[in-house]
Amino acid sequence: xxxxxxxxxxxxxxxxxxxxxxxxxxxxxxxxxxxxxxxxxxxxxxxxxxxxxxxxxxxxxxxxxxxxxxxxxxxxxxxxxxxxxxxxxxxxxxxxxxxxxxxxxxxxxxxxxxxxxxxxxxxxxxxxxxxxxxxxxxxxxxxxxxxxxxxxxxxxxxxxxxxxxxxxxxxxxxxxxxxxxxxxxxxxxxxxxxxxxxxxxxxxxxxxxxxxxxxxxxxxxxxxxxxxxxxxxxxxxxxxxxxxxxxxxxxxxxxxxxxxxxxxxxxxxxxxxxxxxxxxxxxxxxxxxxxxxxxxxxxxxxxxxxxxxxxxxxxxxxxxxxxxxxxxxxxxxxxxxxxxxxxxxxxxxxxxxxxxxxxxxxxxxxxxxxxxxxxxxxxxxxxxxxxxxxxxxxxxxxxxxxxxxxxxxxxxxxxxxxxxxxxxxxxxxxxxxxxxxxxxxxxxxxxxxxxxxxxxxxxxxxxxxxxxxxxxxxxxxxxxxxxxxxxxxxxxxxxxxxxxxxxxxxxxxxxxxxxxxxxxxxxxxxxxxxxxxxxxxxxxxxxxxxxxxxxxxxxxxxxxxxxxxxxxxxxxxxxxxx
Numbered sequence: 001x002x003x004x005x006x007x008x009x010x011x012x013x014x015x016x017x018x019x020x021x022x023x024x025x026x027x028x029x030x031x032x033x034x035x036x037x038x039x040x041x042x043x044x045x046x047x048x049x050x051x052x053x054x055x056x057x058x059x060x061x062x063x064x065x066x067x068x069x070x071x072x073x074x075x076x077x078x079x080x081x082x083x084x085x086x087x088x089x090x091x092x093x094x095x096x097x098x099x100x101x102x103x104x105x106x107x108x109x110x111x112x113x114x115x116x117x118x119x120x121x122x123x124x125x126x127x128x129x130x131x132x133x134x135x136x137x138x139x140x141x142x143x144x145x146x147x148x149x150x151x152x153x154x155x156x157x158x159x160x161x162x163x164x165x166x167x168x169x170x171x172x173x174x175x176x177x178x179x180x181x182x183x184x185x186x187x188x189x190x191x192x193x194x195x196x197x198x199x200x201x202x203x204x205x206x207x208x209x210x211x212x213x214x215x216x217x218x219x220x221x222x223x224x225x226x227x228x229x230x231x232x233x234x235x236x237x238x239x240x241x242x243x244x245x246x247x248x249x250x251x252x253x254x255x256x257x258x259x260x261x262x263x264x265x266x267x268x269x270x271x272x273x274x275x276x277x278x279x280x281x282x283x284x285x286x287x288x289x290x291x292x293x294x295x296x297x298x299x300x301x302x303x304x305x306x307x308x309x310x311x312x313x314x315x316x317x318x319x320x321x322x323x324x325x326x327x328x329x330x331x332x333x334x335x336x337x338x339x340x341x342x343x344x345x346x347x348x349x350x351x352x353x354x355x356x357x358x359x360x361x362x363x364x365x366x367x368x369x370x371x372x373x374x375x376x377x378x379x380x381x382x383x384x385x386x387x388x389x390x391x392x393x394x395x396x397x398x399x400x401x402x403x404x405x406x407x408x409x410x411x412x413x414x415x416x417x418x419x420x421x422x423x424x425x426x427x428x429x430x431x432x433x434x435x436x437x438x439x440x441x442x443x444x445x446x447x448x449x450x451x452x453x454x455x456x457x458x459x460x461x462x463x464x465x466x467x468x469x470x471x472x473x474x475x476x477x478x479x480x481x482x483x484x485x486x487x488x489x490x491x492x493x494x495x496x497x498x499x500x501x502x503x504x505x506x507x508x509x510x511x512x513x514x515x516x517x518x519x520x521x522x523x524x525x526x527x528x529x530x531x532x533x534x535x536x537x538x539x540x541x542x543x544x545x546x547x548x549x550x551x552x553x554x555x556x557x558x559x560x561x562x563x564x565x566x567x568x569x570x571x572x573x574x575x576x577x578x
Contacts, residue, residue, distance in 0.1 A: 007340060010347040015156060023113050030106040037099035038161055042168045044092050049176065049317045051082050057310035078310075103157060111153045118145050121353050129422050130356035133383060138352040143229035148345050155339040163328060170325035177318040195319055198297060203326030206286045210330040214279040217334060220272045222341035227265040234261050242494070276334060283330055290327070294319030363418045368431030371398045373419070373438075373516055373546065378428030380414050388414055392428070392571035394564070398515065401539065401547040403557055405574060406566030412550045415566065416440070416520040419548070432516070439514035443521035445505040447493045453486040456507055465511060473507040476537055478530070498525035506534050510541055517542065519549045528555060535559040 018027060051070065054077035058066045069075030074084040122128050122141060131138050178196050238245060238254055245254055294316040302312045329336070368374050375394040381387050388411030396402055406412050417423040419430055420440045432438060447455045454462045456470055471483045479500065496504065502525050509517055517538070523531040532555065538547065539559055549556060557563055563574035 007343065011156070011343045014152065014343060014346055014350070017117070018110055018113055021113060023109065027106065027109060030102055030109070034099060034103045034106060034161065035164065037095050037102070038165055039168060040095050041092065041099065042165060042172055044088060044095070045169070045321065046172050046176070047083070048088060049173075049314050049321070050080075051085065051088065052317055053308075053310035053314035054078050054080070054082055055085075055310065056313045057308050060309040103161065107153050107157055110157075111150055114149050114153065115145060118149065118349075118353075121357070125357040126422050127353045127356040130424050131352050134356060134424060135352045138349060139226060140229035140233055141349065143225070143232070144345055144349045147229075148225070148342050148349075151338065151342045152346055155335060155342065159332060159335065159339060162332065166325040166328040169321050173318045173321040173325070177315070177322050195294065195297060195315070196322065199294075199319055199322045199326060202290070202293065203323055203330070206282075206327055206330045209282060210279065210286075210333045213282050214275065214333045214337065216275045217272065217279070217337040218340055220268060220275060221338045222344060223268050224265075224272060225341055225345060227261070227268050231258070231261045231265050234258055240493075279334060283333070286327070286330060290320065290323050294323070363421070363423060363426050364429050365421045366429050366431045367434040369433075371433050371436075372396055373433070373548075374431040375419070376429045376431070378415075378418060378426065378430065380411055380418055380423065380426040382414075383425055387569060389566060389571055390569045394571065396516065396546045396548055398546050399544050400562075401549070401560040403560035403563045403574075404548065404550045404566065404571070405552065405563060410566040411569075412566050413442075413520055415571070416442070416518060416550055419518055436515040437512065438516040438518065439509055439512050440518045441505045441509065441520070441522040443502075443524055444498075445501045445508075445522075447496075447501065447504075451487050451489050452482060452492060455492050456486070456504060457511060458508065460511060469511065470507075473510040474504075476510060476541070477503040477507045477534065479503050479507065499527075499530065502526060503530075503534070506538065509538060513542065514545055516546045516548070519547065519551070521550060521552070523556075524551070524553075528553070531556065 018024070055067070055070050058070060058077055066075060066077050070077060070082060070084060072084045072086050074082055074087060076082075122145070128141065131141070174196055177199070178192075234257060238258070245251065295312065297319070298307070298312055298315045301307045302309070307315065324331070363378055363380070373394070373396040375392060378389070378392045379387060380389045380392070392415065394402075404412055404415065414423055418426065418428075420438075421430065446458070448458050451462070453467075453470065456462075456474065457465045467486065470486060471480070474480050474483055493501070502523055505522060523534055526534065531553070535556065536559070538545075547560070549560060564571055565574040
């Protein structure tokens, strides 16, 4: 019970924000309309049971005139006027169509709001980066945002409205069934409304057995979402690294890896199949017995002449509605297990985002009053706790150029990430002047999906950058020939060579015009002459920009005012004793 309470609390925590947001007005309006239409469907079902009694009594009495009136526009039967089946059917279809349409409208609005919220929280505070470093158990955030949110919204509305319909149906029909069933003598004791008690016992037994049989599906559905996402991610990763795989001739190893991931998917799916087979054996049998069970129970009264044929049909229909409402848990058990798995994955994702956003950042960012980047007492560690750099200090003045060198693995790139404010392991402070703009260019530039125009201008809004300005920047870095392809969408990270991608990153720097520019081997894929040309370009065109470079080539040093070196865990002037 405690686990159920915790789960329901998590589900409510995921549901509550939308209904308290600025969207709640339209959301509540749509929900109210959907609820009203669903209640109307239940009401029409109640009317239909009374219509069925009159209709079958008409058949029993061979009253052809009343029979046709009840089929078409309606008429009087058994002393009561009933609408015709044609009218009831048309109204039912109209209400059912709009109940579904408005529910889908609510689903897409709710899903849009949740997706935007999760995207914002995942991207803010660089939680997306920190989660990848600090919480490897939170797998496949793409799947959780794209699929789990969709499933959560769909299942929450479908199951919630279904449960509401079942409760209203139960309340509506339980009085009908009570009045129809009459008393039953058992060992001299009169039991009023005996068919209501039979429906209660039948459904309670079915619910308990369904939970007992279907409980393994909770864990299996949770795992299935994970292994499906793992397999899809592996396929996407192969697609994004086709050149590296081809150059290594790694097709056989990739196939082994993909087969292994798909094997895990298949193994879990077989587990779901076996558990579903057992549950379906029970639920299918339970449903089949329920279709004839009320007639068997009520038949003695019909044969004894206490109820008419119409009364028998109405009693059977009312029993079916009561039993169906009470058996909602049995009928929806498999979907409930999927919903629970979705809630648990989204809740885990929520907690990982919160932990990443509000955990101690290690190296803290601070607003610097001077027009300089100042690093004070920075110690950087690896996730396993091993210290890379200890008590590092640095001051980068506006317009100054500083080069940082050091052996591979000494911590230069980690220092680059700490300056960017994304490395969570360590301590110290990095001060950046408030209101200044910093641009960080890693060795492998990030090229977003979309057009070449977007790739060049990133992270600026490409629509706000004049095309002549973009063309001029491309000309300056030696990519002028790409000017007529700015609006062409392609996989540019594969179309452009490593050197061309680094040239494009330098064009970004010319467009952004940052106050502070940080380069981590950002020209390493270029030949010495091209590297010399780009550094000259940056120093000439960005005279007021402070530049900090991490590089190995000695020739780069001539474009910098001073050089620092990382060695033996210390950051010090390159020619000073350590």
